[in-house]
Amino acid sequence: MTEALEASRLVVDDQPELERLKITEVFLSLQGEARDVGWPTTFIRLTGCPLRCTYCDTTYSFFGGTWRQIDDLVDEATQNGARHVCVTGGEPLSQKRCLILLKKLCDAGFLVSLETSGAIDISAVDSRVSRVLDLKTPSSGEMARNRLANLPLLTAHDQVKFVIGDRADYDWSVQMLKTHNLAQRAEVLFSPSHGQITATELADWIIADRLPVRFQWQLHKQLWGETPGK
Numbered sequence: 001m002t003e004a005l006e007a008s009r010l011v012v013d014d015q016p017e018l019e020r021l022k023i024t025e026v027f028l029s030l031q032g033e034a035r036d037v038g039w040p041t042t043f044i045r046l047t048g049c050p051l052r053c054t055y056c057d058t059t060y061s062f063f064g065g066t067w068r069q070i071d072d073l074v075d076e077a078t079q080n081g082a083r084h085v086c087v088t089g090g091e092p093l094s095q096k097r098c099l100i101l102l103k104k105l106c107d108a109g110f111l112v113s114l115e116t117s118g119a120i121d122i123s124a125v126d127s128r129v130s131r132v133l134d135l136k137t138p139s140s141g142e143m144a145r146n147r148l149a150n151l152p153l154l155t156a157h158d159q160v161k162f163v164i165g166d167r168a169d170y171d172w173s174v175q176m177l178k179t180h181n182l183a184q185r186a187e188v189l190f191s192p193s194h195g196q197i198t199a200t201e202l203a204d205w206i207i208a209d210r211l212p213v214r215f216q217w218q219l220h221k222q223l224w225g226e227t228p229g230k
Contacts, residue, residue: 021095022047022065026073028080033216034132034159034189036113041084042077046098049090051117053140055163055193061090070101074108088115093122102126113159119145123153131158133186138172139165139193154186161216165193170205183212191216 024045031041045058047065077085085105092098093116105112106128114125118133119142125131133150136142140163154160160182162173173190182188190213192202199217206215 019070019097019100020067021070021073021097021101023068023073024061024065024090026076028082031084031086033191034113034161035130035187036084036111037216039084040082041086042080042082043086043088044073044077044101046087046089046092046095048094049117050094051091051119051136051142051145053136053142055140055165055196057194058090070097070104073101074104077105077110078108083111084113085110086113086115091117091120093120099124099126102129117145118150119147121147122150127157132161133158134161134163135173135176137162137164137169139169139196151180151182151185156186158186159189160186161189161191163191163193164202165196170202174209174211177211177213188213189216190214
C-alpha cells in the first residue's frame with residue numbers, strides 16, 4: 001500500500017485538541033437518495049475512506065480536503081436555510097470527531113442523516129441521527145468489510161442500503177434481508193449500481209419477489225449527471 005493511499009484511508013489531525021474535521025465539500029442541493037429524497041439538504045462531505053468499492057462515485061473525497069472547525073460547519077448549515085443535513089463521505093466515521101459534528105447538528109435542530117459504509121461501529125452515533133448503512137454487496141469488492149455487529153443496533157429511525165450491480169448481488173441482498181430480518185429492523189433500500197444494471201431490471205426483480213424494500217434511483221444523477229457538489 002502506497003503512503004498516499006494509506007493517508008486517504010485514515011485521516012489524522014496533527015492538532016487533535018481542536019474540534020475540527022477534514023472536509024471535501026459543503027453544498028446545498030436536493031437529497032437524491034434514501035428516505036429524505038427530494039428535500040433541500042445541506043451536504044457535509046468528509047474526506048477519507050478505508051474502503052475502495054468498485055462502484056464508488058465519490059473517489060475525489062479520498063484525498064485532499066480542508067480542515068474546518070465543527071462550529072463553522074454548523075454555522076454554514078444554518079446559513080443555508082435547509083432543515084435537512086446529510087453527513088457523508090468518503091466514510092465520515094473514519095474521522096472520530098464526526099460524532100461531535102453529528103451531535104452539534106442535532107442540538108441545533110437539524111434533521112440529520114449519516115451515510116456510512118457499515119464497516120465502522122455505529123453504536124456511538126447520536127440516537128437522533130438517521131443512520132443510512134450501506135451493506136456492501138459482492139460486486140463492490142468490499143463485502144468482507146461489512147461489520148455485521150452493526151445490524152442488531154439498527155432501529156426504525158435508520159436505513160439499510162444495498163447497491164446492486166448484477167443478479168448475484170440481488171440474490172445475496174435478498175438473503176441478507178431474510179437472514180437478519182432487516183425489514184423488521186429498519187427501512188431497506190435497493191438501488192441499481194449506475195451503469196451496471198438498469199433501473200427497470202432491478203424494479204422488475206423487486207416486484208416479482210414482492211420484497212418489503214423501497215426501490216431507489218439516484219435523483220441527483222437524473223437531474224445533474226455526475227457533477228460533483230450536486
